[in-house]
Amino acid sequence: MAGNLIEFKDVSFRYSEQDPWVLKNVTFTIKEDEWVAIIGHNGSGKSTIAKLINGLLFPQEGEILIGGKKVTEDSIWDIRKDVGMVFQNPDNQFVGATVQDDVAFGMENRGITREVMVERIQSTLEAVGMSDYQFTEPHRLSGGQKQRVAIAGVLAISPRVLILDEATAMLDPNGRKEIMQTVSQLQSKQGLALITITHDLQEVVQANRVIVMNKGEVWKESVPREIFTEKEELRKIGLDVPFVTTLADALKDIGVSISKEPLNHEELLEELWTLHLRT
């Protein structure tokens, strides 16, 4: 049984005294090899959670523990070694003049020696499939390629958790799929925790667990299949339900019996072609 890596204990947060609470009594834990998806409508507080995890913000109430260490002004530099974060806009997080400079940025900040850096640049670029672009300048890369570089830069510091805050939102469906494949492989291979923040319900299907945020509160916390059974409520709090799920619903409405909630096309197909065995 893996230990808890991230613990939110009754965390409340607001940006200033006058502002309303952005997070209200948020409590959850994430294990050290788990993939958790956080979904919710715009402004539900997802990005705020991400920023709280690596100490870009501090909660007014409650506490946050990363690997057992409380997030405070004093511990943030240690904690940032364990927390890698990739943001939404690929351009605004690319610091280096070339791909290798950008991958090195986080390592340079930690004073890692040159030999180690060179080695890790090779291995992480390989892991995200960007080895051919080591000396390329950012303006010659596509958005998806820049996001891969950002992921490589984060992996280079060997974090214990990787947070993708809508990191695929600006990509086309293909780019999105590729990035998700890359990170899910990395996650299972390197055994790190993965938090994907999204409002694309397609993306949560592969996660081990889903946390649904609504107006700053944890609305539900469950496995993906469970979440999708509550379509009406999901729609009510402003989330799009995947097409397969909607289709399965419509089929049920006309009397087709579907035993378990299908998460993708294959599962629905499975349900349908085995139908006569059950009727």
Add this chain to the structure above:
Amino acid sequence: MNNSLIIGQYVPGNSIVHRLDPRTKITIIFFFVFIVFFANNLPSYAILVAFAFASMFASKVPIRFILKGLTPVWFLIIFTFLLHLFVTKEGTLVFDLWIFKFYSGGVIRGIAIAIRFFLLILVTSLLTLTTTPIEITDAIEDMLGPLKKIKFPVHELALMMSISLRFIPTLMQETDKISRAQASRGVDFRTGPIKDRIKAVIPLLVPLFVSAFKRAEELAMAMEARGYQGGEGRSKLRELKIEKMDIFVYIIFIVVIILLFVTRTYG
């Protein structure tokens, strides 16, 4: 999009001059700019010209790039030449037609000044032609290093420079996008009286600045999230190293200086 603005004038290559440490290049150019003014006779000019041309050929940069770098200053070179030709009234009269009275002294001085100009431009453009902006930044950071002792923010300045260089293409792409978006809404940047055109630039600049500030804010946060906490305790991936080649080039340059001071006329 204007490619020359993106990477400066840099012409990729692998020549000796390209591989020299950027600090070596900057130092030599700095002193070259000084010694040019000490040349005062044919042999001394010949030495400088030989050095400049030798560097040029060693850089293997195609001549047309070098000429392109010189275009904006041709006018200046010719202008100063003519100025000396008309103004100086020394030596013997070599040309006399109506108001055109040229003296030998004027011709010689005009040529000398033109050569000085030409050499200065040639050598400085060799620097930008064979060195990436980021290498120049690294070199400046390193050479200003001692100023850190008096709390001069050397690292911060260098980082600022390198991030600016990194964002120039991004902001240019954005300018292009905004100007198209505004043009499609009927804003006209290209015709009409100057006053109207200046006014038309405002709807271009305002969104550009707004987005630049937003970028800056996000970039700052991303940098912090990646553990950036100033220059203290930072290591560097890019490394400047003085090689044998650099020492060799320094020696040649010192020989050039000595020859120059031996051959120039005194008194």
